[in-house]
Amino acid sequence: MMIDKSARIRAIGRPTGNIDGRKRPIREVNCQGCGEKIKSTDDLSEVEYVKTKRGSEFFFHAACRDRVWQHGIC
C-alpha cells in the first residue's frame, strides 16, 4: 500500500508557518534516527514512515533505519 507521506506529515507535523506551491500548509516532523527536520515539501523518496500498533506515527530517513531500531521505538 502506498502511503502519501507528505500528507501524513501535513496531518501530524508541526506547522512551519509556510505554504507550499499548492497553497497547503508546510509542516515538519523530526527524523527518529538523527533528529533532523523532515518537511512535507522535502523529497520523501528516502524517508520511511511507520505506524505502530499503538497508533504512533514516525518518520525517519532510510539511512537512519538502523538507529531507529536500536532506540526501540517500534
Ligand SMILES: [Zn+2]
Ligand atoms: Zn535521519
